[in-house]
Amino acid sequence: MxxxxxxxxxxxxxxxxxxxxxxxxxxxxxxxxxxxxxxxxxxxxxxxxxxxxxxxxxxxxxxxxxxxxxxxxxxxxxxxAPSRNVPLLGLAQAGAGGFFDDAGFPIGQGWDEIGFPQADGQMYALEISGDSMAPVFRDGDVVLVQPGAAVRRGDRVIVKTTDGEVMAKELARQTAKQVELRSLNREHADRTFAAKEIDWIARIVWASQ
CATH class of the missing domain: 1.10.260 (434 Repressor (Amino-terminal Domain))
Structure with a gap:
């Protein structure tokens, strides 16, 4: 194929x-x-x-x-252009502790890995859990995340709060004072945070379907 x-x-x-x-x-x-x-x-x-x-x-x-x-x-x-292995984390696992550095990259050893032919630059993969992003991303889908990539309104993103919560959302609006996040599944509420409550935002650049 x-x-x-x-x-x-x-x-x-x-x-x-x-x-x-x-x-x-x-x-x-x-x-x-x-x-x-x-x-x-x-x-x-x-x-x-x-x-x-x-x-x-x-x-x-x-x-x-x-x-x-x-x-x-x-x-x-x-x-x-052979496949390159990148770290693979579960979304629930990612939110359980200090698995990321200040830039939003996984730290430590022993992660599972998955190959991506188009994985240029520093990236990692997250396995989605839950249905807040359905039907775009479903439970079990794998997304490729690129910390440091520019994000803009409408981008699908992974967000980590200063409280340690990690979530997949759509960036609805970002200002110097506030970040508004949209859940694509309308059964889940949208989220709004003060900018100081956001640790980092990383753009989703690829998703398995």
Whole structure:
């Protein structure tokens, strides 16, 4: 089964083979210049976004590349971008004690690990518990978290309070004085905290479904 990372790596390789950037390949293919940009590869809700078969077909036509050659790039992309193991914590476990440093990264040894092909930079995985984020994230789903990444309104985030509570929410609003969090499951109340009550906020960049 072809993975999300393999497909995008093959598109990057196709662009490079033709002396183009990802946006240059899109323009040459008659597509919106941002079609193949890295910012388009993960949706705002953290789910992987796949290129359409139509956009791939146009890129192959524009570069005079046949399907067999593109499949070769898929194999090369897989070998260039192997899965990297990241720490895996349970959400309930994460809220039980001092498992994070001040920046929101797990500390200590002995965590379970899980492989993610697109795990660039410092990241870790959390297994969701509870249903406050259903139906977007369900009990047992695994999310990839990137502390230090910029967060904005509408992002799905992991939040740790100064009292040690760790939760998955949507960032509704953040000011210098207050943080408002939304529960996607309307059976759960939204949460509002004073900014000083928030230890850190980390963006969810990927989720298993």
């Amino acid at each position: 072809l993975g999300h990372g393999q497909i995008w790596a093959a598109i990057d390789a196709l662009a490079a083979k033709n002396g183009l950037s990802a946006s240059g390949l899109a323009k040459k293919s008659g597509l919106d210049p941002t079609t193949f940009n890295r910012s388009k590869r993960i949706a705002v809700d953290g789910r992987p976004r796949w290129p359409s078969t139509e956009s791939i077909a146009k890129a192959l036509d524009a570069t005079a590349t046949n399907l067999d050659n593109f499949m070769g790039l898929l194999t090369e992309g897989s070998s260039r």
